[in-house]
Each structure stands twice: as structure tokens, then as C-alpha cells.
Amino acid sequence: MKPLVPVAPGARIALGVSFFVLFVAVWSAATFSGFVNPLFLADPWAMVKSGYTLLAEMGFASDVGMTVWRVLGGFVIAAVLALPLGVLMGAYKPIEAFFEPFVSFARYLPASAFIPLLILWAGIGEAQKLAVIFIGSFFQLVLMIAVTVGNTRRDLVEAAYTLGVSDRGLIRRVLIPGAAPEIAETLRMVLGWAWTYVIVAELIGASSGIGHMITDSQALLATDQIIFGIIVIGLIGLVSDLMFKAANRSFFPWAQLGR
Amino acid sequence: MSIDILTVRGVERRFDTTLALQATDLDVAENDFITILGPSGCGKSTLLRIVAGLDQPTSGVVQLDGHRITGPGADRGMVFQSYTLFPWLTVLDNVCFGLRERGLPRAQQLDIAHGFLAKVGLKGFANHYPKQLSGGMQQRTALARALANDPRMLLMDEPFGALDHQTRELMQELLLGIWEAERKTVLFVTHDIDEAVFMGSRVVVMSARPGRIKLDRVVPLAHPRHYSIKTTAAFTELKAALTEAVRTEVLAAQAQVT
16 A cells, blocks of 8 residues: 555445445444344344344334425525635625625534424424524534635636626636536535435424434334434435535536546 | 837835845846846746746836736736646636636637637646646736736746656747747746747846845847757857856855855
């Protein structure tokens, strides 16, 4: 091994998969041998079986659907509002000076701490779940988008001006397209965070969703179901991340060059 | 004598307490190819940036065709030392950038862009992205992009400074050929004396900081120029004189530092 030397694509996949295998192997060794009490940690096979029961008999698929819907709903609302504000803050320094201190403060407010307040304001319906995700992702998005847009190479800006670009044209034709791949990466990252917020939102005051199933299972000491729920979240996260990455690559082929 | 299209009058630029450029006058006639020589930090790039409208003079006036320059515009195309192609646009769309901004129909944009890409020898590279090109090819695209806009003047800030020696010489011939054909008015900043003499119809030498114009010489070499001209007596004579003038300034600049 040498620092920063890339690994062959085949070897890369093999290495990635082998850690999952190792993980399951350690888990199996700990549980099947009786080393860990099944009350605290179910074995992989029990987890798969209860997963099947959850999906086939207890309508867990609709819980998964609810959770996905909430994440996407809250995230899309946050992204749609954060994009224009972030771009404006990145482009116009007075706008940045106006919002930036508050946004910097607001992004450290823990979204989960708002849950009691949000239940008070919005009840325990969908609006409350969406609001948790919105609070958790909106401020992060705004700030990161503003920084990305503000970091546009100044020599490109100057070149655009000597080509006769107007101020609006500069934003539309230089700042936004130049920042787009990095903004897309920001969206991908924050979507990952939104997944952690949704589960927290569903642990309290929900009647459906993966988080709700997990709280129910806790009451029954069904660790196999809890683990299944957690793994489902992980898998959905992994798949959505891969899809996002693939989309970014096909939208911005130029950003992949010369890496 | 042709009419001056650009006049620089008493232009001075101060950065906080440092005087970068002191009261400079310069007249540029239509079709002039003026090369500006000087030690690094002498304010030659500052002067060019003020003409481009990317920097404002602390005092003094720059006029293009009798109109005062207050900001950048499409009438002064610029080629920078750094690679400034838009990485998200293909070579073709980079060249179309200014034309699209002017609202030209797409067919006309493509027509003009393909013409200039052919002139800079990049016919087969229209659909490449900048990162797929060598440094020399990127600068040729930048030149095509500036020329496609049909500016009154072309401003060049050490455009070949980052290229290797061989590529640089080829670029000089290419630019000279284009200038001989198009007869643009060019202001070209460099610290390469060979380049200044070979390309310029006039060479201006700037002093060490605070920069001012110290020497202004017409280059007595006929066009079209072939690279072999670099070995003629007229060339070497002027080169020797300029080398002497620049050397004095480089020494003066170093004395300031120590």
C-alpha cells in the first residue's frame, strides 16, 4: 500500500463487500455461540425471520413507505427553499451579512430538541415529522450552498465580465453552474442526515414508520425486529446515496474529469 | 498616423499605502500591438486590469473611443495567465459564451465559434471539456473565446506565461498570424523580452515599483514576421537595448526588497 494510490475497481468492490461479511461473521459468532444473551442481541437468522414476519404479516412495508415519504418530503421542502436563499447569500454579500449569523446559530439547534415544541404547534401528524426534518436540514443546506457559491473562482468571474456578462447573467451562467456539482454533493450528504432525524421524529408521537416499529419492538424486547429496522434504514440510505452519486455523475460529467 | 483608440491619462493606483502604479500616460492607436515589459510587481498587470475595468484607478482616466472606462465590458476581450475557461462548458460553448450573452441566435453563435476554433487550430476539439485539453490548447480556446466577441481591443495578461517554451513559441506565431490577419488592437503584458519584441509593434518598458513607463520603442520589424526574424540584427539590437533597460529595473526592484 502507498498513500493516495487508487485501488482497482474489482478489488474495491471485493474489499467493500468483505467488511460486510466480516461484520456479519462477528455478529454470528457472538450470538450463535450463546456468548451474548438473545434478549440483548438477536442472531442474524432470527433477525431475517422476524424481518420476513414484519414484511409479510405486519405490514412493515407501509411503515418503510411512510418513512421514505417523510424524509423525501421534508428534505425536498428544505432543499427548494435553501437553494435560492443559499445562492443569493453566496452571490450578494449584504444578503449574506444579514442572514449568515442567524443561520449559523440556527444550524446548531438540535432538530430533535424541537420535537416537544413541534408536537405542541403541529400536533403529532405529518406536519410535525416534516418540520423536524426541515429544521435539521434547511439551515445546514443554506450555509453550505452559500459557501460553495461564494467560493466561485474569481478569475472565472472576471473572465465572464470581460465577455460582457451582466450581474444576473453572472449568477445564472457562472455562479450556479460552477457550484452545481458541489451543491449536489451537499444535498447528498444532508439527505443522509435527514434519515437520522426522521427516526428520532418517529420515536416520539408517531403511529407509523420505521421509528415507530422500533419503539413498539422495544416494548416487546424484540431485538431481532429492532435490528431489522435499523438495517433497513441503513440499506435504504446506502441505495439512495448510490443513486444520488450516479445522478451527480451523469448530470455533471465535467466535474469528474481530471480527478 | 492613425487615431488613438485608447488613451490612458495620469492613471495612478494605490493599494493602501503602497503606490503600485504612478501617474501613467499611454496612447494606443488602432491596430497597435503594444507589448508591456517590466519586472514582476511593477504594476504592468495592474495597468492592464484598469484598462479591462477589473480594477479602478485611484486617480486618472482611461478612455476607449472617447468614452471613460468605468467597468469591464465586451468591447475589451481579455486572455488571462491562469486558465479561465468555464470547466462546465465544452470548448464550443466556451467560445459561444459572450455571443450567447448578446442574445445572438444559436446558429449564428455556432457559425462564429467554429470559425474561430478553426483559426486557433482546434477544429476537432469543439466537444471536449477544458480539463481534457493541454495548457496550450486551453489558452488557444481562451483566445478564440475573446476574439469571437469581436472586441475593440484584446488585453492579454502574460497569456503564455504558464506554458512550456516550445508551446509558447508556437502560440506566439499563432497569435501573430491572427493579428496580422485580423488587425486587432492588442495590449500584451509579458516579462519575456523575446516575446515582447517578436510580437509587438511597440514595446513599452515599465520601471520597478512604483511603476511608470520608462521606455517606449517602436519595433522596426516588418510584417508578416517569421520566427527566423529572431536572429536578425534589428531584432537582437532592440532586444539588447530592452534587456539592459529591464535589467536595471529588476535590480532596482530587488534593491527595494532587501
